[in-house]
Amino acid sequence: MSMLLQFLFLSLILLAASTTGGDGQQFAYSGFSTNDLVVDGATTITSNGLLELTNGTDQQTGHAFYPTPVQFTRSPNGTVQSFSTSFVFAILSVYTDLSAHGMAFVVAPSRNFPGALPGQFLGLTDIRNDGNASNHFFTVELDTIENKEFGDINANHAGANVNGLRSLNSSSAGYYADGDVNGGEFHFHNLSLISREAMQVWMDYDATASSITVTMAPSKAARPARPLFTATHNLTSVVTDAAYVGFSSATGTINTRHYVLGWSFAMNGPAPAIDVSRLPKLPRMGPKPLSKALEIVLPIATAAFVLAVGSAAFLLVRRHLKYAELREDWELEFGPHRFSYRDLLDATEGFKDELLLGVGGFGRVYKGTLPVSKLEVAVKRVSHDSRQGMKEFIAEVVSIGRIQHRNLVRVLGYCRRRGELFLVYEYMPSGSVDKYLYGNNEGTTRPVLSWEHRWRVVKGIASCLLYLHEEWEQVVVHRDIKPSNVLLDSDMNGRLGDFGLARLYDHDADPQTTHVVGTIGYLAPELGHTSKATPQTDVFSFGMFVLEITCGRRPVVVVVVGDDESSQEESQCMLVDWVLERWASSGALLETVDARLGGDYNAAEACLALKLGLLCSHPFSKSRPTARQVMQYLDGEVPLPEMAPTDMSLHMMAIMQNEGFDDYVVTGSTASIGTTSVVSGGR
Structure with a gap:
């Protein structure tokens, strides 16, 4: 009986050590259950333990928070203490090169965000309140859309923010590896946030130096020695005495899902390591992988056709000229996705008259279905003899390409081919x-x-x-x-x-x-x-x-x-x-x-x-x-x-x-x- 009591007492000590540190609170999740977190909006916890922040529905927000607030300040001076977090996440879009929008780790005084908008506002704030000091939230964002109004550097970045969506500092998503801490060179490796692959993020706040460091790596890689970026900001004026920690995410008009596979947090110490081997599996999105037999047969068949490919090189060059497109320096400034002419030709069945939706001021508009994603679109083909074709085309790309509002027809992308200009819009099935x-x-x-x-x-x-x-x-x-x-x-x-x-x-x-x-x-x-x-x-x-x-x-x-x-x-x-x-x-x-x-x-x-x-x-x-x-x-x-x-x-x-x-x-x-x-x- 005495040994049993000792065993129970030791178990209680070990359990307490897994949730609290010597100087503050800590926890670690390798997968989630329905009782672990408080969720709202589009967020759910799947049967296999994935935290699904968004479910692919357009213009939705989702939040998930640790159920009890964390004490961030230390008496008597009331300064925010050091804290650390780590989480494994993945963003799954129906497209491999286009997504909307991102997600963020959040420290906030409340689990509620009244009036917060989806899209570029990530379910955290709205147009009027963005950047207000009264928000009192700190975030690490993982953003897949470049929003000029927030000063985003590109459409694939991580950033540290306070009270709004404009980052203190940010960097393209990636990590430093193959370096030598003792003086050797670090090499930067890009990561695509919408690669459908799991990635891990580490964030550490040093209260003494008022520094925020953010580090990234593939989920199965060790933590890099060099962080992705560092920002300096004293969070005492931002984070309240007791605050909630969790995640926020939002979608736009593209089918995108945001997942968290594992999460750890600690006050006054490093966040506990996440056991990557125990993380739940992500759902598959996209075509099925090749079978083993096909992986063997395909290289052999490819080698057998090398001579045939060489003899057809001239025909391929002619075909390339047929679909040749124009690209100029000014296009680098404007954000919409660029489509290939061949994709638009296939989508509209060669700009078939039966798919003509109407005639606009500068050309004709056709209904189309993109060949890979099967997304229905409207393709505006600007006429050759349009008096102001190029000027008005650029005006439309510049203006609507960067503006996002629920009552605007959204530009998905564009294409230029010789003297022809094309704009690709989301298809409006009910007409004008x-x-x-x-x-x-x-x-x-x-x-x-x-x-x-x-x-x-x-x-x-x-x-x-x-x-x-x-x-x-x-x-x-x-x-x-x-x-x-x-x-x-x-x-x-x-x-x-x-x-x-x-x-x-x-x-x-x-x-x-x-x-x-x-x-x-x-x-x-x-x-x-x-x-x-x-x-x-x-x-x-x-x-x-x-x-x-x-x-x-x-x-x-x-x-x-x-x-x-x-x-x-x-x-x-x-x-x-x-x-x-x-x-x-x-x-x-x-x-x-x-x-x-x-x-x-x-x-x-x-x-x-x-x-x-x-x-x-x-x-x-x-x-x-x-x-x-x-x-x-x-x-x-x-x-x-x-x-x-x-x-x-x-x-x-x-x-x-x-x-x-x-x-x-x-x-x-x-x-x-x-x-x-x-x-x-x-x-």
Whole structure:
């Protein structure tokens, strides 16, 4: 009995030693069970012990934290003590060269991150709170997307951050090996975060030197002697007395899964070693590996065909010239993924006419399916004779290629071949909004767009304009907002596309005079005088868009004049004037709502949409609201100014009396305006 008690006592001592150190807390996991961590969002623990932070679902966040807070400070001076952590992770994307987004080890005062966004914000913060000292979190990020707004060095890096997504210091993912600590040379080896292979990270904070060191290596390799990078920052002002430790991750629009296989942590000492041999296995993603028999037969067969390959060299050279592409130095600055011309040719079945989605202002748009990933895409092929093809192509690559918003059509990549230009977008299966309002050229009827979907589209595009005008690193003026450029995803959410006419300038700069381009009916009156595209000219186009989607009518309305049927004639007027006239004559503004809705709409929302459309399309730019005010009106945060039809009666007169504008449209810029108004049909 005495020996049994001694054995139990010794076991308790050993168990305590595995969770607490002499000076602080420590723990180690080689795989996880459902009771080990507290998880939320998309995070789960699989049956074989993997911590799955994200499950491949688009635009999701996931968190996992050690269940109890760790005491980071030491009395009486309250400084943050030294601590260390190590973890084995893997990122599995459906593509081997493209992913979205990354993950991070986190020290935070709470397990909750209210308002945190997915995508580049990694489920930690949002646009307004990023970098705020009140966040009090420290992270080591592993990021697979280059975000210029955070100063990222590339799309494959590790970094140490405090209170936000801008790193104190960062480095391309990799490790130093084959070196001699006593003076020999260290050699850097690159690691791809999305290689689908497990990797290990070590992070150590030295409270005495206020230094943060981060080290990486393949999961089965020993810890390198030289760290990946070092940052200096006193975490006493960042980490709270008691804080939680764990992981956060987020996805974008690409199927990506983030895993943690093992994890250890310690205060005032090195983190316990992780037993790599006991780690759970990652799920397989991608094609099955070759069988042993095929591994033997394949080299023999390859050798047998060496002579045949040599004789076919001339044909291969000719084939290469057929698919030759252009690459220039300026392309290195812009981030979107580059596709090969052959992949695009295969995806669109040789740009088959049956796969033509529409004709845009600078070329034709085709539906395609990428040969390897089977991802459906839209490929925009810029015409040879496009007057501004290259200039507008570069503008679109620069602007939308780096901007990410849930209501923007995302650019997946591009290709250049001789005189041809290609942009590859995520495919919007539901088409453009105008097809639901007016049908398409083939006369195909589509179901009536419900009021719920119309209202959601209006709010989504308004949110997108606020981001473009005020919240991105530069001011982006779209210059061609209209129903044919607003596409619908599978959930009928509105996505703004076609940035071929976009203009960018710094927030404190004055927009430059340029050619008047856009679509007749959506052009703000002041463009005839100033030729300056500003956020207020976008708001004018947005106002016309709101009226159009609410009334179900084009910006130029055809009306019948005359009481006698034999003497009746058709005339045209602007949609704004038509709404004002109907409102003034009957006093019932809601009579202008699309009759195809059959009265099935929210009257308060429809009335707000009509009045907001009239206010945004006011002929005087200073009388229009900003994009932020538009969102406040739509969200009900601020009441819309009181208005009556007589308040807006100057619309038609002001537009008609804009001296020189009509002549400018007819003579001065007919080519640029006519191009988009005649053939622009969205994507």
